[in-house]
Amino acid sequence: MTTWIEIPGKLCIMGNIKGNSRGKMRPIRAQQHLVHIDASTPDAAKSAPPAEMIFGDWYPALRSAKLRPNATAVTTLLGIPMLLGRKSNGTLFALRDLCPHRGIPLSAGWFDGETVQCKYHGWRFEPCSGRCEEIPSLTSLDNLAPTKIFANAFPVAERDGYAWVYVPPPGAGRIADPAQLPPIPELPKFSPRFRTAHLTADLPCNVDHGIIGLMDPAHGPFVHRAWWWRSSSSIHEKTKHFEPIEDATNAGRSAGFRMSAHTPSSNSAPYRLLGKPVTTIDFVLPNRRYETIRAVNARGKQRWFASLTTVTPTTPTTCRIDVVAAWDIAYRVPFVTPIARYFGAKFVAQDQQTMVQQARGLRSNPGLMLIDDADIPAKWYFALKQRRLKGEGPHPLQNPIDLHWRS
Numbered sequence: 287m288t289t290w291i292e293i294p295g296k297l298c299i300m301g302n303i304k305g306n307s308r309g310k311m312r313p314i315r316a317q318q319h320l321v322h323i324d325a326s327t328p329d330a331a332k333s334a335p336p337a338e339m340i341f342g343d344w345y346p347a348l349r350s351a352k353l354r355p356n357a358t359a360v361t362t363l364l365g366i367p368m369l370l371g372r373k374s375n376g377t378l379f380a381l382r383d384l385c386p387h388r389g390i391p392l393s394a395g396w397f398d399g400e401t402v403q404c405k406y407h408g409w410r411f412e413p414c415s416g417r418c419e420e421i422p423s424l425t426s427l428d429n430l431a432p433t434k435i436f437a438n439a440f441p442v443a444e445r446d447g448y449a450w451v452y453v454p455p456p457g458a459g460r461i462a463d464p465a466q467l468p469p470i471p472e473l474p475k476f477s478p479r480f481r482t483a484h485l486t487a488d489l490p491c492n493v494d495h496g497i498i499g500l501m502d503p504a505h506g507p508f509v510h511r512a513w514w515w516r517s518s519s520s521i522h523e524k525t526k527h528f529e530p531i532e533d534a535t536n537a538g539r540s541a542g543f544r545m546s547a548h549t550p551s552s553n554s555a556p557y558r559l560l561g562k563p564v565t566t567i568d569f570v571l572p573n574r575r576y577e578t579i580r581a582v583n584a585r586g587k588q589r590w591f592a593s594l595t596t597v598t599p600t601t602p603t604t605c606r607i608d609v610v611a612a613w614d615i616a617y618r619v620p621f622v623t624p625i626a627r628y629f630g631a632k633f634v635a636q637d638q639q640t641m642v643q644q645a646r647g648l649r650s651n652p653g654l655m656l657i658d659d660a661d662i663p664a665k666w667y668f669a670l671k672q673r674r675l676k677g678e679g680p681h682p683l684q685n686p687i688d689l690h691w692r693s
């Protein structure tokens with residue numbers, strides 16, 4: 287049976303299409319490496335279709351190591367230009383990069399480790415609260431209190447090497463009680479000693495395409511072809527068990543679904559190296575994929591690997607993928623972190639190159655398909671996102687279910 291569903295800006299077909307295998311295929315275009323994408327260029331995402339964005343949640347703005355004491359950096363989150371920085375006492379801040387007086391970016395001005403001063407008329411702001419401390423043009427005859435004026439400051443917190451910023455819904459005003467904010471996301475760790483690595487890549491497509499690419503099981507044998515990962519000929523039928531995540535303690539805000547504990551893909555060489563690992567993969571709104579791998583090493587010791595991958599909307603038409611991983615597997619092996627980073631970067635570059643190419647196709651805003659069963663997690667994502675945006679409706683996955691695909 288074929289059914290059609292409407293998702294934002296797209297018509298999707300759902301049904302069963304069986305794959306088949308053929309003889310030797312040669313690449314039409316050569317591979318690329320991880321690249322920086324300037325979203326402002328016509329060749330990037332200017333004409334790509336936009337996605338609705340989920341406000342009222344935490345997003346990784348940038349690597350916190352970029353923010354040394356007294357330093358600032360600019361970024362864009364959910365279409366909002368932001369100025370982030372670290373005061374001399376180590377406290378992070380995040381301001382809308384816009385002076386409330388006449389709109390010049392605050393990043394054009396000065397920061398002395400305590401206050402941000404606007405370049406245009408020298409208003410000075412305490413950057414954690416956004417409170418204006420000084421308006422140089424005022425005289426003793428004026429009765430305007432500068433401290434009644436605020437630049438737009440966002441809650442910010444440091445976790446897992448990122449500056450996470452809470453982006454409230456547009457027009458929500460100042461956050462009255464930070465204790466009411468949702469929990470700050472964090473990568474789970476299972477021992478006191480571990481190694482970590484980070485990867486990031488700009489994607490010239492909207493956040494929905496970034497996220498459904500992240501959870502797409504069928505692209506592995508084609509996009510991630512490599513001797514150390516897998517080949518297209520290793521494709522085989524798989525069955526995975528999924529269960530709903532309702533997040534009742536958080537009002538369903540971070541609802542999602544779990545690929546239940548299973549032995550990961552036997553056609554991926556790194557997993558084979560781990561012996562008989564067991565992995566669990568969670569996707570939760572708005573944009574987070576947690577993967578946890580537990581393995582027993584040759585000496586019978588429990589070892590673990592965990593990663594948190596987020597796809598963050600930088601603008602309605604562009605996004606950025608960030609991966610933070612931590613592990614205590616091979617903790618004592620020298621150079622394991624640069625090796626992991628090298629292979630991780632190759633892996634992410636394969637996804638990035640694919641999405642750069644996909645973005646070219648998406649410019650004409652074509653109709654697209656989601657098929658059973660490989661794209662069912664993508665359908666759950668769209669349904670969960672609509673539920674979160676509307677604040678009502680059932681979880682699309684009512685009961686645990688098995689999905690089948692070849693990858």
Ligand code: FES
Pocket residue numbers: 385386387388389390404405406407408409
């Ligand atoms: S525009 Fe910033 S002080 Fe006037």
Ligand SMILES: [Fe+2]
Pocket residue numbers: 499500505509510637
């Ligand atoms: Fe991928």
